[in-house]
Amino acid sequence: MITTSLPTEQIEVRFADLDLLDERNLLERLLNDQEGAIRAVRASLPQLTAAAKAASERLRHGGRIVYAGAGTSGRLGMIDAAELTPTFSWPPERTVNLVAGGRDSFFAAVENAEDDVTTAEHHYLQANITEHDVILAVAASGTTPYVCRVLQLARQSGALTIGIANNPGTPVLGLSEHAVLLDTGPEVLSGSTRLKAGTAQKIALNLLSTTVMVQLGKVYQNLMVDLVATNEKLVNRANRLVQEAAQIEPQQAVTHLRQANWNVKTAIVTATQGVDAHCARALLDAHHGRLRSVLHQNTPNFPARPLPTGVIVSCQARADNPLHGPQFMRAMALAAAQAGAVGLRANGASDIRAIRDASNLPIIGIQKVFGSPYDVYITPDFGSARLAAQAGADIIAIDATHRPRPVPLPDLIRFIHEELGKFVMADISTSDEGMRAAEYGVDYVATTLSGYTSTSPTLPGPDVQLVQALASHLDIPIVAEGRIQTPHDIRAAREAGANAVVVGTAITNPREITRRLVHAWSE
Numbered sequence: 001m002i003t004t005s006l007p008t009e010q011i012e013v014r015f016a017d018l019d020l021l022d023e024r025n026l027l028e029r030l031l032n033d034q035e036g037a038i039r040a041v042r043a044s045l046p047q048l049t050a051a052a053k054a055a056s057e058r059l060r061h062g063g064r065i066v067y068a069g070a071g072t073s074g075r076l077g078m079i080d081a082a083e084l085t086p087t088f089s090w091p092p093e094r095t096v097n098l099v100a101g102g103r104d105s106f107f108a109a110v111e112n113a114e115d116d117v118t119t120a121e122h123h124y125l126q127a128n129i130t131e132h133d134v135i136l137a138v139a140a141s142g143t144t145p146y147v148c149r150v151l152q153l154a155r156q157s158g159a160l161t162i163g164i165a166n167n168p169g170t171p172v173l174g175l176s177e178h179a180v181l182l183d184t185g186p187e188v189l190s191g192s193t194r195l196k197a198g199t200a201q202k203i204a205l206n207l208l209s210t211t212v213m214v215q216l217g218k219v220y221q222n223l224m225v226d227l228v229a230t231n232e233k234l235v236n237r238a239n240r241l242v243q244e245a246a247q248i249e250p251q252q253a254v255t256h257l258r259q260a261n262w263n264v265k266t267a268i269v270t271a272t273q274g275v276d277a278h279c280a281r282a283l284l285d286a287h288h289g290r291l292r293s294v295l296h297q298n299t300p301n302f303p304a305r306p307l308p309t310g311v312i313v314s315c316q317a318r319a320d321n322p323l324h325g326p327q328f329m330r331a332m333a334l335a336a337a338q339a340g341a342v343g344l345r346a347n348g349a350s351d352i353r354a355i356r357d358a359s360n361l362p363i364i365g366i367q368k369v370f371g372s373p374y375d376v377y378i379t380p381d382f383g384s385a386r387l388a389a390q391a392g393a394d395i396i397a398i399d400a401t402h403r404p405r406p407v408p409l410p411d412l413i414r415f416i417h418e419e420l421g422k423f424v425m426a427d428i429s430t431s432d433e434g435m436r437a438a439e440y441g442v443d444y445v446a447t448t449l450s451g452y453t454s455t456s457p458t459l460p461g462p463d464v465q466l467v468q469a470l471a472s473h474l475d476i477p478i479v480a481e482g483r484i485q486t487p488h489d490i491r492a493a494r495e496a497g498a499n500a501v502v503v504g505t506a507i508t509n510p511r512e513i514t515r516r517l518v519h520a521w522s523e
């Protein structure tokens with residue numbers, strides 16, 4: 001039978017004198033064995049790392065942490081869940097505990113419940129688990145039927161499954177996408193897995209949930225800044241955090257906290273970036289809530305004008321298009337603004353200027369340069385960047401592909417930041433290019449050039465995979481751009497992690513839209 005061969009159930013004969021030891025020796029024996037817990041967790045670090053990465057990724061788009069367990073393992077899950085709210089302001093509705101024997105088993109053991117798969121199914125259904133959720137299934141034995149059933153159902157729902165068990169090769173590990181083995185072996189007190197197996201589980205849960213919360217931007221430096229002050233103790237703590245992080249006096253901290261509705265992160269941004277609370281919230285949103293990436297943008301000396309999340313409309317028409325000209329592009333921009341666009345993109349000084357005069361929306365300006373020896377044509381050099389900036393663009397988009405260019409990329413980025421005082425958007429075609437641009441300190445990365453270089457795929461619609469790759473590697477806002485034509489494309493880009501989408505042709509090029517519809521008639 002499987003249970004007898006489980007290492008955690010083995011009887012260690014060398015500890016057979018346990019009942020003969022006095023208190024001091026007994027304590028020492030137990031303590032020495034606890035060291036095995038740390039060793040087991042250390043050995044699981046690669047698996048814990050992968051699990052933490054996958055969990056932060058899944059939870060970034062909503063979703064809940066669902067702890068599943070029985071007995072000690074279930075209780076440890078309940079403790080971890082309960083602590084996330086006071087520590088990280090994690091919304092309580094974003095944790096779920098599936099415990100064999102129900103929540104009452106926290107106080108009184110319900111030993112027979114762990115075999116009850118029907119209850120597991122019942123609990124599971126009640127919890128409405130979806131593919132957005134992360135399951136943390138914990139079982140010392142690795143065989144607990146309740147936990148195994150939850151894992152099977154979770155796999156069917158598409159939830160992310162992380163299994164933590166103390167015996168190798170057991171079903172809890174086999175059923176999980178991320179298997180974390182805490183190989184603690186036999187206990188000093190035979191079979192008592194509340195000892196070092198439980199300690200290892202507690203450590204693993206502590207490490208995992210703290211790492212995920214840090215990754216989700218709940219911590220700045222080593223300060224728990226994701227705090228909304230709702231009572232006097234928290235008001236005092238919030239005040240100290242804002243003083244510390246923004247290096248300001250107590251009275252100033254109170255002023256910023258009041259403006260920020262007692263939200264610590266927002267107050268730190270208003271205090272350090274010279275923006276109002278509305279703008280601070282938009283900046284935090286654009287940076288996935290990560291205070292560090294807002295405060296350490298490589299763009300120190302110019303006013304913050306963040307690109308909000310939403311739909312940006314590119315208003316461009318080439319010289320051969322009857323709609324070419326600033327008056328038409330201005331009208332396109334106004335129509336887009338009336339319909340809820342959060343930003344505009346335009347090419348060339350005269351179009352940018354006409355739009356700037358008519359709208360307060362943030363403008364991504366470009367200056368296309370054709371006929372040079374280089375394939376790179378979107379704002380390739382200092383002169384073109386200056387033209388777009390002087391015409392009133394807030395963000396200058398530049399070609400940041402790996403192709404040969406007239407001036408080195410880092411120099412162009414530095415010039416736009418330091419000389420022109422503008423944000424930089426890197427138009428790229430591959431994730432490597434996006435990563436390099438981010439290293440050089442650009443403020444936004446856009447997928448604009450995917451499909452337009454020899455190293456990127458030719459797709460009929462947007463490059464959603466590229467959006468996903470960029471969003472999972474970078475902290476800066478990601479913009480999906482290129483061939484976005486339908487609401488479905490927009491949702492796909494958003495779900496892949498885009499902070500905003502730029503739509504051009506499908507909105508502002510009636511000639512192309514007509515061509516497509518006419519083509520459909522004759523198909």
Ligand SMILES: CC(=O)N[C@H](C=O)[C@@H](O)[C@H](O)[C@H](O)COP(=O)(O)O
Nearest residue numbers: 314448452482483484503504505506
């Ligand atoms: C490749 C290139 O030069 N893209 C340009 C960049 O500004 C524009 O021509 C596009 O219209 C813009 O990117 C929006 O894309 P779409 O029009 O596919 O929605």
